[in-house]
Structures are given as structure tokens and as C-alpha cells.
Amino acid sequence: MRSPQTIVTALLLSVSCVSAIWPIPVTISTGNSSLWLAQDVKFKYEGPKDSDVLTTSDICERAQAGSKFSTSIGAFVEKRINKAIERTKEDLFEYNFVPWKFHPRRTQYEPVDGGKEGSIKTVTLKLNKLDPSTKPKVGEVDESYELQIDENGAATISANSSIGILHGLESFKQLFYKHSTSKDVYTPYAPVKITDKPLIPHRGLNLDVARQWYPVEDVKRTINALAMNKMNRLHFHVTDSQSWPLEIPSMPDLATKGRYFAGATYSPADLQGILDYASDRGVQVIVEIDMPGHTTSIAEAYPELIIAKNRQPDWPLFAAQPPSGTLKLGDDPKVNEFNTNLLNDLLPRLKEHTSYYHSGGDEVNAHAYKDDPVIQSEDPQKIQPYISRFVNHIHDVVRENGMSPVVWEEMVLVWNITVKTDTLVQAWIDAESIKRITEKGYKVIAGSYKHWYLDCGKGQWLDFKMKDFDQFYPFNDYCAPVHNWRAMYSFDPLAGLTDEEKKLVIGGEAHMWSEQTDPASLDSTVWPRASAVGEVLWSGRLDAAGNNRTFEDASQRLGEFRERMLARGIQATAITQTWCHMHKGDCTFWQAGN
Numbered sequence: 001m002r003s004p005q006t007i008v009t010a011l012l013l014s015v016s017c018v019s020a021i022w023p024i025p026v027t028i029s030t031g032n033s034s035l036w037l038a039q040d041v042k043f044k045y046e047g048p049k050d051s052d053v054l055t056t057s058d059i060c061e062r063a064q065a066g067s068k069f070s071t072s073i074g075a076f077v078e079k080r081i082n083k084a085i086e087r088t089k090e091d092l093f094e095y096n097f098v099p100w101k102f103h104p105r106r107t108q109y110e111p112v113d114g115g116k117e118g119s120i121k122t123v124t125l126k127l128n129k130l131d132p133s134t135k136p137k138v139g140e141v142d143e144s145y146e147l148q149i150d151e152n153g154a155a156t157i158s159a160n161s162s163i164g165i166l167h168g169l170e171s172f173k174q175l176f177y178k179h180s181t182s183k184d185v186y187t188p189y190a191p192v193k194i195t196d197k198p199l200i201p202h203r204g205l206n207l208d209v210a211r212q213w214y215p216v217e218d219v220k221r222t223i224n225a226l227a228m229n230k231m232n233r234l235h236f237h238v239t240d241s242q243s244w245p246l247e248i249p250s251m252p253d254l255a256t257k258g259r260y261f262a263g264a265t266y267s268p269a270d271l272q273g274i275l276d277y278a279s280d281r282g283v284q285v286i287v288e289i290d291m292p293g294h295t296t297s298i299a300e301a302y303p304e305l306i307i308a309k310n311r312q313p314d315w316p317l318f319a320a321q322p323p324s325g326t327l328k329l330g331d332d333p334k335v336n337e338f339n340t341n342l343l344n345d346l347l348p349r350l351k352e353h354t355s356y357y358h359s360g361g362d363e364v365n366a367h368a369y370k371d372d373p374v375i376q377s378e379d380p381q382k383i384q385p386y387i388s389r390f391v392n393h394i395h396d397v398v399r400e401n402g403m404s405p406v407v408w409e410e411m412v413l414v415w416n417i418t419v420k421t422d423t424l425v426q427a428w429i430d431a432e433s434i435k436r437i438t439e440k441g442y443k444v445i446a447g448s449y450k451h452w453y454l455d456c457g458k459g460q461w462l463d464f465k466m467k468d469f470d471q472f473y474p475f476n477d478y479c480a481p482v483h484n485w486r487a488m489y490s491f492d493p494l495a496g497l498t499d500e501e502k503k504l505v506i507g508g509e510a511h512m513w514s515e516q517t518d519p520a521s522l523d524s525t526v527w528p529r530a531s532a533v534g535e536v537l538w539s540g541r542l543d544a545a546g547n548n549r550t551f552e553d554a555s556q557r558l559g560e561f562r563e564r565m566l567a568r569g570i571q572a573t574a575i576t577q578t579w580c581h582m583h584k585g586d587c588t589f590w591q592a593g594n
């Protein structure tokens, strides 16, 4: 029953609007009663066990598929959910925030300390069925969830997969606030009913850890933030021309010679730790070793495999940025052997946790292949068959390991390579790339440097000679100006596509290239701008009525979500000034005549 106190609180709360839940759910209805969360709240897991659902032949099939969890998907799911429950309690009681910023000064927006509102003592987590896999491919897993809190404090999250439960817990956390004068947390929104599911299955961030060195803890913190945003892919761009930080035990020179300094490497244990940490949070890590361009760091250990290495000062003729250099093609047996050995060392360590491997393929420089002893030509038509065999060889090894490949758009749009249909083709240039990839019938990971690049727009990292000063002043880079969160939020990867083409847009990623970002500014460069991409991918740029989502709504919710990221140790930047959050709607630009 609601006590008189609840009613008083409800009256005071009537001025506040719901600014919870980022990304916005498919449907959400909230009330205006407050409920406390009991300090000893129990999360009760109700789900099927392996023995309930798996026949012996299922178990054998899974074992043959090679997963170490094969005989026990139920145990995997239960472990994942139990860990998520522990994190949920910590986040609710230790890493929460007082939302004073989202209410006008001097309003009584929270229940009175020690008030007699009801409380939530148990949260039931109902899993309707076990996950199809520990590392579901696009389209294989149902990420939907339903969340209900009634006025008496009965709370339930139900889902058809463990990742659905994880998403439901993230939304649950966003309904609760820390109290300003007590240790308790409360929701002002009871009763709550949410039904939710993502629009697009692959929602990721591409993190370049080769141009700058990032310690493991930075990668893990980023994975944490991805999970908060209901993003489920970390694209780990782990090597490039500048450095090779990935230890490959059977080829130790690669990292010992290609790393920036001793210590700046990911050991097999570090990599396993990252994969495990991500899997616990429902994030698949897609490792990319970009080839055949972006490979100069290989020359530190294997100089015979790289042509046009660090040409100076004429590097712009050979590469998009220094140091130039590209892997030999020419059906060179040494190159194929290198790739086979590399992948057979790496992929078995990835395949427990991820169904995808990214073979790269962007910005291949034709001019450099004049230096290839077999090809001796910069004519793309002459180079094409060699690239085709090179890429397909890598993809064969990927498939032999039970995984599917990802490639950058140039492989199919510039080099006309035919890849198998399990391949995901990643766009980075613009909306036209997305369209052209789908026209070819391939599944596409949407992206656009004109909208979803986080790194650039801040100005050049190259130095200019004083004689060229006037020509380049004020030293803008290729994607200036910086894409602010509103610009990122405005990009609809589905715009201009037919219904058939839209179905092929299975993913999207924001990109964190690291020319000018390192651990010191990682969080503030990525967050909360990547959250804007996260909402477009989860909820869609358009609302249910087909209208563009508005900045007035988004800025309030994103502002609140940003406070949650701060509370959980992610140094996300402010999205507007405090007064604007306090006065929702009063910071909308008014143009005379409109």
C-alpha cells in the first residue's frame, strides 16, 4: 500500500520528467511513486539448466564445434549472470550519483531520508531459454528484455538470452539514484514497464591500440563503457604500420621488435583477460590485423616481407601516412607462410570467445606494388588478382578456425574482390559506401568518417614547413570540424536504402583512431560521443512514428547517462552546461521568424 508519505513525495516529483535510460527503449512507461532499493536486495535467477534443454546429441554437436563451454552452455550463462548481479549491486550502491543537476535549484526531487515508501527486496531474473552460443554471430541471439517494477516493489527482468538479462540489468540500474543524505538508493519512477530490443545486432567501437600504446586497464574500462551503452562489439585494431603490440608466441620477434618499448605489448594472458572480461559483459572482441597495407611494423622483424618501407620524404606517394610500407603479395610463399603461422597461433586463442576476425584491407597503395619483385606494377588491374588470392587465403584460414571474416570496404568496392557471403564488409568512408556494399549483396557494418570518426577534426598531427605555413594555416585535418555528439547522433546509417538493403546493415561502429588520442584523453574523446552512435544503433535514428529523435530529449537523457559514466569511472565530457540540464527545454535555440 502507498503510505501518505509516498503521496506527498509524488506531488513534489510531479515536476520532474523521466530522463532515464540511454539508449532509449522501444517502449517505456513510468509512474511517479518512489521505491527504495533494500540494501540486501536479492537477485533471484530463474532459468533453464543444460539438463532441461540439451539432448546428448546437442551436447556432442557443441563439443564438436569446439567450444570449451560446449557441454555446458547453462553453466556459462549462469556464471555470466551471477557476475552481472555482483556488478549490478556495486554499481547501484557504490557507483551511483545524486541527480541534483537535473532538477531546478531548491526543488525537493527525492524521497525524504527514512521515508516510508515501499522497497524492492527481490529482483527476479527470468531467463526463458539458454543462449544459442557463447559467441553468437549476427542474428543468432535474441537480445530483447522486459523489465517490470510494480508499485509494491515486485521487480522482474525477463529475457531470451543471458545478454538480454545483461541489457535489462543496465536499464534497471539507470532507474535508481543515490540519495543525497542517506546511503540508500531509490527510484522515483514506479511503476515501470519497459520492453526493449536492438534495431541493429552489431554495435561497436573500433579502438586503435597500435598508433599509441594503451595499457590493458584502459581497454577494459572501455569495454565497461560499451556494455553500459548496450554496445556488444569491441573492434580491436591491434597492429598497424607504427607498432606491433600483440605478442605471438610462435613468432616472438614480431612484438619484441615491433613494439614501441619493452612492456608495451599484450601477452597471450593479457589478450585472454580482455576476451574474458568482454565476454562477461556480453561484448565480443573482434581482433584486426590490418593487411596488406598498414603493416610496416612487421618489417622490424621480417624486413624481407615489406616493400616501400618508410620512404622519406616522399612517403605520401606510398601510403596515407608515415611510415609507408606494405606487405608483399605476388603469391610470395614467405608471405603466405607468415600469414598461416600467424593466424594458426592467434585464431585458436580467439575462437573460444568470438566468431569474427578482421583481416583489414583498407588504403592499399597501388604505387607501392611497383616495388613488389613479382608484380612490378602499379596498375590496379594487374595487382587485383594477387590481392584476391591474398585475402581469400586469409579468409580460408579464418573459416578453418570456425570463424567468419570482416574486411574493410575497399576490398569489395575498390579492388572488386569477391568474398564469401558470411563476410562482414565494414564501411568507413560515407553513406554511399554503405549503399554500394549492400547493392553488392554483402552484409555491412556501417560507418562514415564524415560522422562517426571520434579522433579527427581537431587539427593536423603532421608538421608543416614554414614555407608552406600560409597554405596550411590553421592546420585543419581531413575531417574538420570535430564531429560533436549532435552531429554523430544525426547520422542515420539506414537513410536512402531500400528495405532489402536495410536488412543488410547488420552493424555499425564508431571509430577511435589514435593519431592524437592516448590513455590521457581516451575517455573524454570517446564518451559520450560514442553513446550517440550507440543509441542510433540500438534505438534507431528515427522514433516509432518515423520522426528524427530530438536533441531536447537526447541531451537530457545523455546528460544523465554521462553522470552515470562518471560515477563508474569513465571520464566522459559534459554535454551542456548545468543550468540547461536544470531547466529542460530552456536551452533550445530560437531563431526569429521560425
Ligand SMILES: *[C@@H]1O[C@H](CO)[C@@H](O)[C@H](O)[C@H]1NC(C)=O
Binding pocket: 010, 011, 012, 013, 014, 031, 032
Ligand atoms: C501520478 O501518476 C498518475 C497516473 O499516471 C496520475 O494520475 C497522477 O496525477 C500523477 N500524480 C502526480 C502528482 O503527478
Ligand SMILES: *[C@@H]1O[C@H](CO)[C@@H](O)[C@H](O)[C@H]1NC(C)=O
Binding pocket: 128, 142, 144, 145, 146, 158, 159, 160
Ligand atoms: C522472447 O521470445 C518470445 C517468443 O519468440 C517473444 O514473444 C518475446 O518477445 C521475446 N522477448 C522477451 C523479452 O521475452
Ligand SMILES: *[C@@H]1O[C@H](CO)[C@@H](O)[C@H](O)[C@H]1NC(C)=O
Binding pocket: 380, 381, 384, 413, 414, 415, 416
Ligand atoms: C573495379 O570495378 C570498377 C567498376 O567496374 C572498375 O572501374 C575498376 O577499375 C575495377 N578495379 C579493379 C582493381 O579492377
Ligand SMILES: *[C@@H]1O[C@H](CO)[C@@H](O)[C@H](O)[C@H]1NC(C)=O
Binding pocket: 490, 546, 547, 548
Ligand atoms: C531527419 O533529419 C535529416 C537531416 O536533417 C533529414 O534529412 C531527414 O529528412 C529527417 N527525417 C525526417 C523523417 O524528418
